[in-house]
Amino acid sequence: MSMTILKKKTGYALGITLFVIGIIMLGLVLWKFWDAGVFSSPDILSALSAELWVVHTDIALGMGLKLVHYSILGVVLLLVGGIILVARREKIQVVEEVTALLECPRARCKHQWEEPLGKEQLKSMGYPQVRTLSRHKCPKCAKFIRPKIVTTRT
Ligand SMILES: [Zn+2]
Incomplete structure (x- = not known):
């Protein structure tokens, strides 16, 4: 296996990993929203924004992490992972x-x-x-x- 292919595969794996972690984080946020009954609330928007700042001990990891952090990190990971995947794909197409x-x-x-x-x-x-x-x-x-x-x- 040549070095370039190895590099490509590593980048691809990294992109997928970030992407998947991002999805899991956003899924967790959605699940917490669901769990808190946000979606059945009469005022979904304010219930959502209130829920973002609640500390859930099970996901706070002892650092006071809130859903707002998970949301931002999840979106960032999705974006970075997605950009890596797209960049890798273009390179492979050009080469082959x-x-x-x-x-x-x-x-x-x-x-x-x-x-x-x-x-x-x-x-x-x-x-x-x-x-x-x-x-x-x-x-x-x-x-x-x-x-x-x-x-x-x-
Ligand atoms: Zn013709």
Whole structure:
């Protein structure tokens, strides 16, 4: 395994971990809100904001942590994790791209053109057994067609 792949995987795992912790924290907040009956309160907004500042001993961790801290931290973790995941994904796509020669399936057109495609995308659609792409606009006849992949090159 090369160093770059290892780095990519580490970043991906970190992104997912942060994302999951963020979701768990926000889930905990939601559950506490639910538990306190906030959602059945006649004035949900003020019940929510009051509940944010209540110290629940079970989640305070001896540091006086309140739901407001969990909410902020949860959102921050979600954002950071999400940004890491998106950044990693873009990098992988740039690294693993192939140039595909596509062909319009319309008998009167049969126009061929090249387009960059992600390796992962090709793999997930079942290439090379499956050779038709999802709906594209043909650059020549301007019809929406399902282009055939003639060849691919890296
Ligand atoms: Zn065409």
